[in-house]
Amino acid sequence: MTIADLTRRFAIDGGLSFRSGPGDLTMIDVTADGGRATISLYAGQVLSFVPDGKTDLLFLSEQAYYATGKAIKGGIPVCWPWFGPDPDGLGRPGHGFARTRPWDVMETRKLADGRVMVILGLACDAETRAIWPHSFVLAQEIVVGDGLEVALITRNSGQTNFTLSQALHTYFRVGDIERTRIRGLDGCAYIDKMAGGTVKTQSGPVDISSEADRIYTGTPAVLSIEDDGQDRRILVESKGSGSAVVWNPWQDTAKAMADLACDDYRRMICVETTNAGPDLITLPPGAVHRLECRIRLG
């Protein structure tokens, strides 16, 4: 659909507009009571969320790719229908295909309380079935206010069960990674990918001082990121998720990524709302799963 068509059908006066962004990708700008957001229709990816009078809660790489077939580094990539490497070892792309496909706008609405809701959809077709042979209906409900809510809703529209892993792979912007800690994971077991998948137990808050790639399991509904470098605290609330991923590439891995600046690792931390590791979701025909995260300053 062209920007003119999208505008005609879905724009909200003073609340939601469409424009052509970098790489000619269609961007949705949302202005709600309490905050504003930018969403890329390609990848169905929130790229920015700024509460009124504050700075962005999300990190977006200045060197991000904006091109069909490539993932956009930053914001909230949607990893679906698998998180991480191809679970069947068939050479399919890491983190699935939802983050490299165009999504559709299904609905936009200004809510009675002044927040703005956008519903995006990703339909299955011959291309998705060639990658993943299942029938599904995937939607994202994004609600912008003084917090940002994202729900990733999967429905099995086929005749057989399927199993998913998935992530709302949120990149948070922090002032200084060495003055950042994550609270809420004390006592949780985690799979330490930097230690060959060894299972460890978190003790106290999570401090990052080297490359970290961890799947925490048995996670609580609320985590917090203390961002002392910007004198703020971000709350991450989740539903439909029994795990969380913490990732920071640190210096060497960041240097090897063309879509991250060498020192970007200092300004970001991924705290991802997931169904990952042993936390898998199996959906029988007709069943629905909602993975939700809500982020706000606390």
Ligand SMILES: O=P(O)(O)OC[C@H]1O[C@H](O)[C@H](O)[C@@H](O)[C@@H]1O
């Ligand atoms: O570079 P990407 O494919 O976007 O993945 C970035 C990162 O995502 C997750 O956090 C994984 O746990 C990491 O292993 C991965 O490196």
